[in-house]
Amino acid sequence: MADYQAPLRDMRFVLNEVFDVANLWSELPGLAEVIDGETAIAVLEEAGKVIAGSIAPLNRSGDEEGCTWNEGAVKTPAGFIDAYKTYAEGGWVGVGGDPAFGGMGMPKVIGAQVEEMVNSANLSFGLYPMLTAGACLALNSHASEELKQTYLPNMYAGVWAGSMCLTEPHAGTDLGLIRTKAEPQADGSYKVTGTKIFITGGEHDLTENIIHLVLAKLPDAPAGSKGISLFLVPKVMVNADGSLGARNSVSCGSIEHKMGIKASATCVMNFDGATGWLVGEVNKGLAAMFTMMNYERLGVGIQGLALGERSYQSAVEYARERLQSRAATGPAAQDKAADPIIVHPDVRRMLLTMKALNEGGRAFSSYVAVQLDIAKYSEDPTARKRAEDLVALLTPVAKAFLTDMGLETTVHGQQIFGGHGFIREWGQEQLVRDCRITQIYEGTNGIQSLDLVGRKVVGNGGIFYALFADEIKAFIAGADASLGEFTAPLKVAVNQLDELTAWVLDRAKSNPNEIGAASVEYLQAFGYVAYGYMWALMAKAAQGKEGEESFYASKLGTARFFFARLLPRVQSLSAAVRAGSEPLFLLDAEQF
Template identity: 55%
Template sequence: MASYSAPLRDMRYVLFDLLDGESLARLPGCEDFTRDLIDPVLDEAAKLCEQVLHPLNRSGDEEGCRLENGVVRTPQGFPEAYRLFREGGWTSIGCDPAYGGQGWPKSVATLVEEMICSSNLSFGMYPGLSHGAYVSLHAHGSAELKDLYLPRLVDGTWAGTMCLTEPHCGTDLGLLRTKAVPQEDGSYKITGTKIFISAGDHDLTDNIIHLVLARLPDAPKGVKGISLFLVPKRLVDAEGNPGPANGVSCGALEHKMGIKASATCVLNFDESTGWLIGEPHKGMRAMFAMMNTERLSVGVQGLGLAEAAYQGSVAYARERIQGRALSAPAHPELAADPIIVHPDVRRMLLTQRAYIEGSRALALWVARAVDDEERAADPAERAAAGEFVALLTPVVKALLTDLGFESTNLGLQVFGGHGYIREHGMEQYVRDCRIAQIYEGTNGVQALDLIGRKLPAQAGRNLRRFFHPVSDFINARIEDESQAALIQPLAKAFVRLQQATAHIARVGLAKPDEAAAAATEYLRLFGLVALGYLWARMAEISRGKLDDDPDGFHRAKLATARFYMDRLLPQTGALFSIIMAGGESILGFEEAAF
C-alpha cells in the first residue's frame, strides 16, 4: 500500500533558503505573508493531503467516474473530501481578495499544489481547472461577469472548466467548428461538441462554469477568428442562484489510461446561452491567460507524482531483501541484504531524488518570479519577471513532466514485479503521470514554442533573464577550487547551451524545419542546465550550513548535487551533439518509407 508524507523540509529549504521567501512580505499586498503565517499553512495543507486526499487515491482509481442517466458521479469519498477542501478555504488561496480570495503568493500556492498532485492528482484536477477558469475570467471578463461568477469560483461552490478540443482538432484550434450566434439581449447561443474536457461534469458542485472557444458568424478563418465565451451548466439569476439547465450535457466519459477519478468528458452544447469574454475574435489571448497558468501547474503535476513514487521506492528498497552486496554482506544477520545496497538500485533512487529536488527548485523559481511579475512595485521589475516567466514556462511544463514520467518509471523498476501490480500503487503513478506530457500542449509543442516564440521574442531579450544570472554565478566561482567539482561541469554545460542557442537562432531564420528538428533536444538541454545551476546554488547554501546539520539534510544536499553533476548533467554533451548534427536524417527520410 502506497503512503505519502509531504516533503515540507525540502519545500521550506527551497522557498526560504534558496529563494529568500521572507522577501515576499516586501511585495505590495503580501505584507502579512511572513514565515510565521506560511509555515502553519503548509503544515495544514500537508495534513489534508496525507490524511484526506491520499487515502482516496487508489480507491478512486479503481472505482473511477461513471455516467448514470446523464449525471456524472465521482468515486466514493470524493464529494465529502471536496466539501472539506472547500470549507478549509483551499479553493481560494491564490485568488483576489476583491472576490473573496486569500491573495496568497503564487510561490506558496505552488507548494500546496505539489502536495495535492502527490497525494491525489485526480482529485486535484477539479479545483485545478476551476482555478484556471478563474484566472482567465479575472483577466479578461467584464465587471458584470466577474461580480456574478468569480466569488463562487473562488469559494468553490461552483467549479470551472476550459473547453478547447474538438473531435477533429486538438493543437490546431484554428480548425474548430463550435458556433456562437449573437442574440438581441447581448448573449450568444453556443452549439458544438468538445472532447477531452477535464472535470467537465461531476457531482462536487451545483454549477459548472465552462469557458468555451467558438466562432462568431463573421469570424475570420483560423485562430484569428476564435472567441471565448462563458457558458454555465445551469443558468443563473441576478442574485447568483442556479436555475434551469443550459443545454450543456455530458455525452460520454473517456476511458483513460490514468487519472481515472477525474471525469474527462465529451460535452455537447445545444444552443447553450453564453456571454463573450474579452473582445470578439480575441479568444486565444483570453484563453492563454488560463493555459499559461495551467502549463506551470502541469509541470508541478509531474513533480508531485515523481515525489510520491520516490517515497514509495525508497521505503521498498530499505525493506525488500534480495541478494548480497557484492563486496561483502551488509547485513549478515539477515537472510539477504536490502536492495538499497545494490549500485543500480541506488542509481535509480538518486536519479529520482536529483531530478525531483532540482525540479522543485525550478518550479518555485518560476513561481516566485510570477509573484514579482504580478505584484512588484517597480514596473521594470515586473516586466523583467514577466520575460523570465515567459521564457521558462515551456521548459517547466515539458521538462518536469518528462522527468516526472522517467522518475515514476524508475520507482516502478525499483519494485520489480511488485511494482507492476496494483497492490503497491506504483503502476498508478506511471499511468497518472503519462498524460502530463500530452495535455495543455504536448511537450513537442512546448519545445516549438521555446525556439519559435520565446527565444526570438523582443530580439532575444528574454534570454538575458536566464543567461545573465547563470553566467554571473559561474564567473564569480570558476576559480574557486573548493567548488570546482560542481562549477566546472556546470560551466561546460552552459557553454554548450550558449552555442546551441546561437545555432538554433541562426538556422531558424533560414530553415525553420531544421531548427524544429532539434527543438526537443534543445529544451531538454536548456532544462538540464537550469537544474544544474540551481543544484550549484543549493550546494553552496548547504555547504555553509554543515556545522549545524543534525539530521544530515545538508550533507545529503551536497551528495545529491555531486551525483547530478557527475551522472545527469553530462547528458548535455549528447544533446549538444544531436542538435549540431542537423535535421537531415529526420527531414530527408522519404515519407513513403515509414
C-alpha cells in the same frame, strides 16, 4: 505503497534558504500585507495535513473505481465528494485567488507547493480544483465586473467548479480550426453551439454548478485563430439574486476510458444553443484563454514533479526493507538472509536520479512561480518586464521538462519494485499511468519544445534566453571558490547551451525545418542546465551546514550526483541537435 507525506522540510529549504521568499514578499505591495515567512509555513503545514489525511487515501480506490457516466450525469468515486468538501471549506481551491472575491491571495510560489502536495496525493482529485483555479484566473483577468461578482466568489469557495473547453474532435493543437459557434442575442448574451472533447471536469457531482469557459467563433469572425472568442457558459443558469435557476443547454455526451487519471472525469461536452456571455474582447479569446493556459502549464509541470515525489517516497521505503542478494562488498545486514536492495549500486543510481530530479524540479518550479509573483506584484516596471520575459521563456521548459522527468522518475520507482512494480496493489504502476498524460495535455511536450525554440528563442533573436543565461553566469562569477565543484561544471554546461543556441539561431535563418528538428533535444538540454543552476543554488544554501542537520549533507551529496551523472546528458543532447534536420527527411512518406 508508502503513506504520502508532504515534503515540507524540502519546501521550507527552497522557499526560505534558496529563494528567501519572505524578503521578496516584504518588497512587493499586495503580498507584504497578506503573508510572511511564518504564515507561509503554517499554510503549507495545514495543507499537507489535510491533503495527506483526506485526499491521499483515495488515490488507489479512486483509480480502481473510476468515474461513471449515466444519461449525462457523472459520478466520481466513493469519498471524493466529502474530500472535495473538506478541501474547499479549507479555502484551498482559492489559495491563490483574489481576496476581493474570497480568495486567500497567496503568492503563486505558495500555490505551487499546495499544487504539488495535492497532485502527489491524488492527481485525479487535484485536477478538479486546478481547472477551477485556472478558470478563475482567466475570469479575474478578462471578464466584466458583473461576471466576476456573479461567479468568482462561489468558484473560489469551491461551491462551483470551472472547466476549460478548447479541443474539438477535429481540432486539437490547431485551435484555428474550431467550429463551435456563438450567436449574439438581443439581451447581450450569446447562444453557443458545438462539441468539445477531452474536457477535464466538464461534468461531475462535486459541486452544484460548473462554469465552462468555451472557445467559439462569432458568425462574422475572421478565419483561423484570429477569429476566436471566449465565453462563460454555466451548467446551471444563475438568477439575478445569485441563486441557481434552470439547467442550461449543456450536456455531457460521454466520458473517456483512459490509461490513467481514471477518477478525473474527461468529458465530451455538447453545447446546444447554450446561453453564454463574452469574456474579454471579441476575437481576442485565445489571448484570454492563454492567461489560464500559461498558469496551467506550470501546474501540469508540477504534476509531473508531484508524481515523481510520490513514487520516490514509496521506492525508498521499499528499497530499505526489501531483502535481495548481498552487497558486492560483503554482507551489510549480518543478521538477515540477504541485504536490503538499497545497498546495490543500480538501485542507488535509480533512487538518486529520482531524488535529484524531484528536488531540482521543486526548485525550478518554485523559481518560475517566483517570477510570476514578481511579474504580478512588483511596482518596478523593469523588474516586472524582466520577470514576464523569463516566465515566457521558462513556461514551456517547466511544462515539458518537469513532466518528462516525472515519467522517468515514476518508471525508476516502478523498476525498483521489480515485479511488484507491475502489480496494481503496490501502487507504482498507477503513478506511471497517471504521469503519462502530463506530457500530452495543455499542449504536448513537442509543442512546448516548438514554442520554446520557435517563439521564445529564435522568435526574438535569443533576447529572452540571454536574460536567463546571464543570470546563471553572474551567479557563477560571484560564487565563492568553495562552490567550484558545482560552478565549474555549470559554467561548462551553460557555455555549451550558449553555443547550441547560437547554432540554432544561425541554422534557422536558412532552413525552417531546423527549429522543429532541434526543438525537443534543445529543450531537454535547456532543462538540465536550468536544473544545474538550481542545484548550484541549493548547494550554496546547504554548504557549511552539514554538521547542523543530515538534511544538508544529503542535499550536497545529491547535488554532487546531479553534476556527476545527470548534467553530462547535455553533451549527447547537443550532439543530437547539431545533427540537424537532414536525417529526419531521408525517407519518403511511403518508406516509413
